[in-house]
Amino acid sequence: MKEIINTDKAPQAIGTYSQAVKVGKTVYLSGQIPLVPETMEMIEGTFEDNVRRVFDNLTAVCEAAGGTLQDIAKLNIFLTDLGNFAKVNAIMAEYFEQPYPARAAVQISALPKDAEVEMDGVLELP
Known part of the structure; x- marks a missing residue:
């Protein structure tokens, strides 16, 4: 049985998907880009600010599912410039x-809303 995870502390879905779907103790996290949840606008600032916003968005969805970032078993990172990989690592x-x-971590040609970074993952709840 699937449980849809939704929180107003992360950006609302901008398409035909859910923020996350929980099946048993496994949570499949949809991709997050650096949108500010309150405005649904892209964050202004540096690449590093964008990465932190994505991690903050993922954190909110993990918490809504009953977990934390530490419970992520698999993280996928999509970058429009793999040259930024060291910044993401830090x-x-x-x-x-x-x-x-x-x-x-893979380089791709484009992301929604011209984002430079997107992340999704799989969370295993304790």
Whole structure:
């Protein structure tokens, strides 16, 4: 049985998807871009500000599902410039403790709303 996860502390879905779907103790997190939940506008600032906003959005959805970022088993990172990967790595260390989740990072040509970064993942609740 699926449970739809929704919180106003993260951006609302801008398409035909849910913020997350919980099946048993597994939560599938939809992609988050650096949208400000209250305005649904892209955050202004540096690339690093964008990455932190994405992690903050993911945190809100994880918490709405009953977990934390630390419960993420698999994190996928999509970048429009893989040259920013070291910056993402440094910021990720601010949000995660060891053991770190499994992860993939790929460069793609474009993201919704011209975002430079998007992340999704799979969360396993304790």
